Amino acid sequence: MEAQQLSEHVFSLPFRPPFFIGYLAPNVYLVRDGDEGALVDSGFSDDDSVNQRLAWLRGANVRIRYILLTHHHFDHASGAHRLAEALGAQVVLHAQEQPFLEAWREEVPQDMDIPAGQEEVRQRIQRFRYDAAQAARDPLWVQDETELKIGRLVLHICYTPGHTMGSICIWMPQEGILFTGDTALGLGTVAVSPPPYGDMGLYLRSLERLKNLGPQILLPGHGPPVKDAIRKIQELIDHRREREEQILGLLAQGKDTVTSLVQAIYPELDGRILPMAHRQVSAHLHKLMQEGQVLLIEAEEPRYVLA
Ligand SMILES: [Zn+2]
Ligand SMILES: [Zn+2]
Numbered sequence: 001m002e003a004q005q006l007s008e009h010v011f012s013l014p015f016r017p018p019f020f021i022g023y024l025a026p027n028v029y030l031v032r033d034g035d036e037g038a039l040v041d042s043g044f045s046d047d048d049s050v051n052q053r054l055a056w057l058r059g060a061n062v063r064i065r066y067i068l069l070t071h072h073h074f075d076h077a078s079g080a081h082r083l084a085e086a087l088g089a090q091v092v093l094h095a096q097e098q099p100f101l102e103a104w105r106e107e108v109p110q111d112m113d114i115p116a117g118q119e120e121v122r123q124r125i126q127r128f129r130y131d132a133a134q135a136a137r138d139p140l141w142v143q144d145e146t147e148l149k150i151g152r153l154v155l156h157i158c159y160t161p162g163h164t165m166g167s168i169c170i171w172m173p174q175e176g177i178l179f180t181g182d183t184a185l186g187l188g189t190v191a192v193s194p195p196p197y198g199d200m201g202l203y204l205r206s207l208e209r210l211k212n213l214g215p216q217i218l219l220p221g222h223g224p225p226v227k228d229a230i231r232k233i234q235e236l237i238d239h240r241r242e243r244e245e246q247i248l249g250l251l252a253q254g255k256d257t258v259t260s261l262v263q264a265i266y267p268e269l270d271g272r273i274l275p276m277a278h279r280q281v282s283a284h285l286h287k288l289m290q291e292g293q294v295l296l297i298e299a300e301e302p303r304y305v306l307a
Contacts, residue, residue, distance in 0.1 A: 001052040003060075006225060007175050007217070009033055009153060015052050017044055019124060022112065024187060024222035026075040028053060029179060030062070031172065033151025037062040039089070040170055040179045041070055041221060042079035045131035050082045057087065064089040066148060068155070069135060070181025070221055071167040072097040073111050074128035081134035091139040092148070094159060096166030098141075100197070104133040109193045111182065113275050142168070160210065162203025163190055169210060176216030184210060184218055184233055186226035193279040200240070200287040207237050240284075247284050248306070251294065256303040258282055 004012045011030040029040040037057075043049045057064065064087040069077045072093070080091045100108050108129075114122050142148075144159035156171040163182045170179040182190055183206060192198045211233045218226035218233075226232045243265070250264050262269070262277045269277055285304055288294035297303040 001056050003030070003056055006219065007177060009172075009175060010177060010219065012219075013039075013043075013053050013056060015043065015049050017046050017049050019046070020044075022222075024185075027219070027221055027223075028079075029219055030057070030060075030064075031150055031153060031155065032060075032062050033153045035061060035063055036151045037064050038066040038068060038148070038150045038155065039064060039083065040068050040219070041076040041181065042067055042083050042135075044075060045078035045082055045128060050079055050086075053079075053083065054086055065150065066090050066092050066140070068092040068148075068157075068168075068170055068179075069097070069139075070169065070179065070183070071164040072100050072132060072136075073164065073182065074125070074132040075111050076181065076221055077101075077132040077135050078128040079131070081131060081137070084135075091135045092142055092157075093136060093139045094143065094157075094166035094168045095141040096161065097164065098136050098166070100164065100166075101133045101136040104129040109191075109197050109276075109279060111191065113272065115272055158209070158213070160206035162192055162199055162206045164198055165196070165202075167206070169206075171213055171215070176214075177219060178210060178213060178215035178217070178229065179219045180210070181221040183207070184226075184236055185220045185222055186218065186232060187223040189239075189280075190236065191276050191280060192283045194282040194286040197279075198283060200283040201290060203283075204237060204240055204287075207233055207240075211237070244284055244288065247281065247288070248293070251304060251306050256297075256305060257301050258285070258304075259301065261285075261304075 001015050013028045016025040028043045031038045067080050142157045146157040148155045158169045160169045160183045192203050215229040218229045261281050
């Protein structure tokens, strides 16, 4: 593994495990000042991912105090327990993530869906879910505006629910850097599930809040650094608003089920990400219902109409 220095105090520790099939493997960042450091997210828990990062960190002569998890999804959290034990570090999580980690045996939506019939993948993912749950055994539970010190650096926890209910971003004003986890990605769409797993209304409020921090650089959970930070956040807000307008338009045309909306919005969708598209549309509908713009008609396949 070759680390990349991204700023005076921040390094990326990239590793793409061989089983990973997406094109943007999860990022793990090191924040350091002098010989003190913290990791932001932990990557996967397979031997390769953990050992490559441990070997580099040991050679870097840095004492890791914290492993901050932006959220509970296993691509970000499953490596935390093993890394924390090996490094003597404290895992940091928002308390709203606890119930989802405790429910690791259940089908809590993740950043990747399990392709039907792929038993080997299913087993590997169950292992990651289990490993991620170990991170919730004895972490430091943080909340909005908690501050953690690394050397002379201050890391500000910013509670940004939406992608998951306990998602946090980490704001480092000294360098204008905002670690966004999966709340703001530079490439690709952020998946937002309907409650209880996520919340589109809260997600949009979280983005507004991040914009108001005035960050210069976003370091996302997947993909490269984003230099034009405020414009990117605005783009994400605009994209969601446009999708919402599209859904209202389709409802007005009588497309009244999640299935028919998904077909109209994503006509050429790869079957593997169909469940994610369903959750995304459901998350928008839930927001519109909460705002009184859409009504739900209970049926075998629920129907949605304009209020
Ligand atoms: Zn992710
Ligand atoms: Zn995620």
